[in-house]
Amino acid sequence: MKLSLGPLLYYWPREAVLDFYRQAASWPVDTVYLGETVCSRRRELKLSDWIAIGEALAGAGKEVVLSTYELIESDADLRTMHAVAANAAFRVEANDMAAVRALSGNAPFVAGPFLNVYNAATLSLLAELGAVRWVAPVELSREGIAAVVAEGPAGIETEVFAYGRLPLAVSARCFTARYNNLTKDHCEFRCIEHPDGLALDTQDGQHFLVLNGVQTQSAAVQSLASEIGPARAAGVGMLRLSPQSTGMGEVVAVFREAADGALAPHDAARRLAPLMPAAACDGYWHGKPGIVSEWGRAHERAPHAESHA
Amino acid sequence: MNAAVLPQPAARPMKLVCPAGTPPALKAAVDNGADDVYLGFKDETNARNFAGLNFDDRSLREGIDYAHRKGAQVLVALNTYPQPGSWRKWQAAVNRAASLGVDAIIVADAGLLAYAAKAHPQLRLHLSVQGSATSHEAINFYHERFGIKRAVLPRVLSVEQAEKVIARTPVEIEVFGFGSLSIMVEGRCALSSYATGESPNTHGGCSPAKSIRWQQRPDALESRLGGVLIDRFGAEDHPGYPTLCRGRFVVNGDTYYPFEEPTSLNTLELLPRLQAMGVAAIKIEGRQRSPVYVETVTRVWREALDACFRDRERFRVKPAWQDALAGISEGHQCTLGAYHRPWK
Amino acid sequence: MNAAASAPRKLPGPVRAVGRRLPRLPASIAFATALNLTLRRKFPADVLDRLEGHTFAIVVEDAGVELLFRVRARRFVPVAQAAEPVLRFRAVAWDYATLAAREADPDTLFFNRRLVVEGDTEIALLVKNTLDTIDIPRTRGILRRVLRAAAPGGS
Numbered sequence: 001m002k003l004s005l006g007p008l009l010y011y012w013p014r015e016a017v018l019d020f021y022r023q024a025a026s027w028p029v030d031t032v033y034l035g036e037t038v039c040s041r042r043r044e045l046k047l048s049d050w051i052a053i054g055e056a057l058a059g060a061g062k063e064v065v066l067s068t069y070e071l072i073e074s075d076a077d078l079r080t081m082h083a084v085a086a087n088a089a090f091r092v093e094a095n096d097m098a099a100v101r102a103l104s105g106n107a108p109f110v111a112g113p114f115l116n117v118y119n120a121a122t123l124s125l126l127a128e129l130g131a132v133r134w135v136a137p138v139e140l141s142r143e144g145i146a147a148v149v150a151e152g153p154a155g156i157e158t159e160v161f162a163y164g165r166l167p168l169a170v171s172a173r174c175f176t177a178r179y180n181n182l183t184k185d186h187c188e189f190r191c192i193e194h195p196d197g198l199a200l201d202t203q204d205g206q207h208f209l210v211l212n213g214v215q216t217q218s219a220a221v222q223s224l225a226s227e228i229g230p231a232r233a234a235g236v237g238m239l240r241l242s243p244q245s246t247g248m249g250e251v252v253a254v255f256r257e258a259a260d261g262a263l264a265p266h267d268a269a270r271r272l273a274p275l276m277p278a279a280a281c282d283g284y285w286h287g288k289p290g291i292v293s294e295w296g297r298a299h300e301r302a303p304h305a306e307s308h309a
Numbered sequence: 310m311n312a313a314v315l316p317q318p319a320a321r322p323m324k325l326v327c328p329a330g331t332p333p334a335l336k337a338a339v340d341n342g343a344d345d346v347y348l349g350f351k352d353e354t355n356a357r358n359f360a361g362l363n364f365d366d367r368s369l370r371e372g373i374d375y376a377h378r379k380g381a382q383v384l385v386a387l388n389t390y391p392q393p394g395s396w397r398k399w400q401a402a403v404n405r406a407a408s409l410g411v412d413a414i415i416v417a418d419a420g421l422l423a424y425a426a427k428a429h430p431q432l433r434l435h436l437s438v439q440g441s442a443t444s445h446e447a448i449n450f451y452h453e454r455f456g457i458k459r460a461v462l463p464r465v466l467s468v469e470q471a472e473k474v475i476a477r478t479p480v481e482i483e484v485f486g487f488g489s490l491s492i493m494v495e496g497r498c499a500l501s502s503y504a505t506g507e508s509p510n511t512h513g514g515c516s517p518a519k520s521i522r523w524q525q526r527p528d529a530l531e532s533r534l535g536g537v538l539i540d541r542f543g544a545e546d547h548p549g550y551p552t553l554c555r556g557r558f559v560v561n562g563d564t565y566y567p568f569e570e571p572t573s574l575n576t577l578e579l580l581p582r583l584q585a586m587g588v589a590a591i592k593i594e595g596r597q598r599s600p601v602y603v604e605t606v607t608r609v610w611r612e613a614l615d616a617c618f619r620d621r622e623r624f625r626v627k628p629a630w631q632d633a634l635a636g637i638s639e640g641h642q643c644t645l646g647a648y649h650r651p652w653k
Numbered sequence: 654m655n656a657a658a659s660a661p662r663k664l665p666g667p668v669r670a671v672g673r674r675l676p677r678l679p680a681s682i683a684f685a686t687a688l689n690l691t692l693r694r695k696f697p698a699d700v701l702d703r704l705e706g707h708t709f710a711i712v713v714e715d716a717g718v719e720l721l722f723r724v725r726a727r728r729f730v731p732v733a734q735a736a737e738p739v740l741r742f743r744a745v746a747w748d749y750a751t752l753a754a755r756e757a758d759p760d761t762l763f764f765n766r767r768l769v770v771e772g773d774t775e776i777a778l779l780v781k782n783t784l785d786t787i788d789i790p791r792t793r794g795i796l797r798r799v800l801r802a803a804a805p806g807g808s
Contacts, residue, residue, distance in 0.1 A: 330782065330785065331782065331785045331786040332786060332788070333755075333785060333786065333787075333788050334785065336788075359778055359782060360703075360775060360776075360778055360779035360782060361700060361778065361779040361780070361781070361782030361783040361785075361786065362782045517775075518774040518775035518777070518778045519774070519775040521774040521775075522774070523770075523771065523774065525771070547764050547765060547766065548763070548764070548766065549764065597782075598758065598760055599755075599758045599759055599760065599781075599785050600755060600785055601755055601756065601757060601758040602758045602760065602761075605758070636758075636761060637758045637760075637761050638761075639760065639764055
């Protein structure tokens with residue numbers, strides 16, 4: 001089972017980003033996805049910076065992939081997407097159909113999690129256009145992924161979102177700016193104050209979501225560390241671990257050991273718990289509401305009862 | 310609006326595309342001047358899959374007859390994503406729509422578009438808003454691959470951005486004119502399934518009714534979705550349908566609407582601009598709403614579109630139109646949404 | 654819009670007084686009978702099956718009346734007492750009439766708290782959508798004329 005480091009979804013200061021990837025060079029991940037995917041206003045790093053980071057990681061033996069925007073609105077967004085798609089150094093993850101169009105016929109690509117691949121027909125189409133790997137939408141269950149893999153084209157690699165706060169929605173509106181009574185065009189880049197997102201609770205105190213600029217994420221952290229066997233059986237070849245601001249190296253190590261069979265599922269879950277910024281969830285994987293923690297229900301005496309009445 | 314900056318009058322009026330969840334709504338739309346009526350089958354192949362709503366083969370056949378007799382067209386929304394293991398259901402829905410003689414199908418999934426284009430080359434294809442195509446390049450992808458004739462723009466672009474899209478695609482562009490306002494990019498929102506297990510993409514509905522609980526507490530009426538508290542309404546508050554993006558939540562101790570207040574989209578005042586820039590069709594949201602809603606919205610928008618086409622420069626929004634629309638809107642405010650850039 | 658968009662009109666005091674003194678069962682019998690006559694055959698069988706065994710309450714607030722009925726063997730039958738109906742609707746007579754005449758939009762009345770719905774939301778939507786599906790133009794025409802006549806300044 002291969003491991004990947006997903007694209008950084010938050011807005012961190014330039015030095016923090018450079019430092020993060022300097023460390024990542026020594027982590028046991030096979031693939032690293034780079035680039036800004038959430039908001040085109042985030043410019044601590046330019047494309048050339050990302051490519052420089054990629055070269056360092058490639059030198060450390062990693063497969064490097066550059067990811068495109070999840071949402072394209074303006075001409076400037078399109079230009080950035082084309083610059084990423086046309087880069088000569090690295091493979092590209094396409095996150096919308098404009099990127100697929102730019103890549104098809106030119107280079108093999110990764111079909112990103114925002115392309116809405118819910119069935120084998122769509123996966124076959126993308127494979128014909130040059131996709132060599134696909135990342136399942138977060139909503140798709142283990143059973144659903146297994147069905148798509150079974151009916152889908154041969155030879156395409158399957159990746160799932162295995163660790164991190166789930167990217168659930170994207171908007172034209174910036175909710176971090178809105179929280180600060182600012183508009184997106186004058187947002188003062190306040191995302192940079194929230195390295196793991198801005199917490200949003202219900203009125204009765206349940207930790208529910210986090211705001212990440214135009215993106216909305218789950219507050220709970222999806223973890224499939226205890227599901228690596230079933231993932232392999234479903235045809236998954238790569239687990240995506242989504243960067244968080246602290247303890248990421250440890251998270252990677254736990255997944256590596258668990259994937260290699262050196263760590264029992266229960267021990268993997270136990271070691272991850274203190275590393276997470278919030279409670280764990282795995283509902284989508286089990287065909288349930290995403291917020292649910294089936295692992296917690298089955299294995300802990302006090303599951304996160306506040307998460308689902 | 311300054312007449313001097315407007316380009317030449319459009320040669321064709323914009324089409325009015327109205328919703329129908331039931332046969333009486335279809336009649337109301339047709340009778341009040343809809344050019345196109347869009348509707349869905351009674352299952353998860355469409356994004357308004359609610360109990361008691363939508364059309365079976367018989368009511369669709371009658372609806373098509375009725376619309377065609379009065380010169381209107383019928384579009385069938387097959388705008389959810391075929392789920393693993395049930396591809397045949399969506400495939401069959403395409404075949405049914407084609408054999409019943411609908412005027413177009415509205416599709417989101419690329420695989421399903423590929424199937425429809427191959428199996429029914431004569432069937433007119435529209436790209437659903439759920440397809441999340443936000444640029445001319447994404448729209449042109451669907452045009453080149455599947456020959457789509459029309460695309461519905463997600464409600465994320467400003468007027469300026471929409472204008473640029475229209476100028477650079479051969480595909481007719483349909484925009485939302487009125488109705489419930491989507492805060493998230495359509496086709497890219499899993500908030501509902503995070504709380505309930507069902508979302509528009511997977512089950513054809515946001516905030517499924519079976520996951521909703523209303524509870525009257527001594528001090529407030531509470532709405533919950535999948536157990537998650539969405540909002541509490543005091544005696545003076547107006548309750549809305551508990552979708553997550555209209556909920557009131559707490560961020561750093563502030564209780565407010567972090568995503569959006571309960572408002573409706575209303576772009577009447579933009580009509581001259583939309584017509585000048587070449588918008589092909591205006592869509593009214595609301596297949597889950599009553600025939601009264603459809604009747605009222607269709608009547609007002611027909612009048613407004615005709616007035617705008619007759620004389621774009623002298624077009625003024627009539628207060629009577631706004632009053633009628635306010636009477637059937639969710640929430641008590643209207644907004645231009647993303648069309649107006651500061652909304653973002 | 655029309656008669657419905659304006660403020661609700663309350664029943665005159667004497668009617669209310671009579672309503673409060675009416676025993677509940679006869680009113681429910683009359684209502685269930687009316688439902689069977691006008692709506693039953695228009696309700697799809699699968700919807701009636703889905704409602705089978707459930708009790709519904711319709712509270713006419715200004716008349717002081719609560720109508721109770723249950724769906725049994727695809728018919729509406731009156732009920733004297735119900736522990737907890739699956740749905741309880743509350744509104745004034747005027748708003749019920751404008752809804753039945755298709756002069757008012759149920760969602761609008763709900764958003765404005767003029768129509769209060771308590772209970773199972775899925776069944777509420779099923780009932781609302783099914784009622785929206787049913788065409789009874791003659792009954793509606795009569796109701797609309799009555800409402801117009803009753804509305805102050807109405808034609």
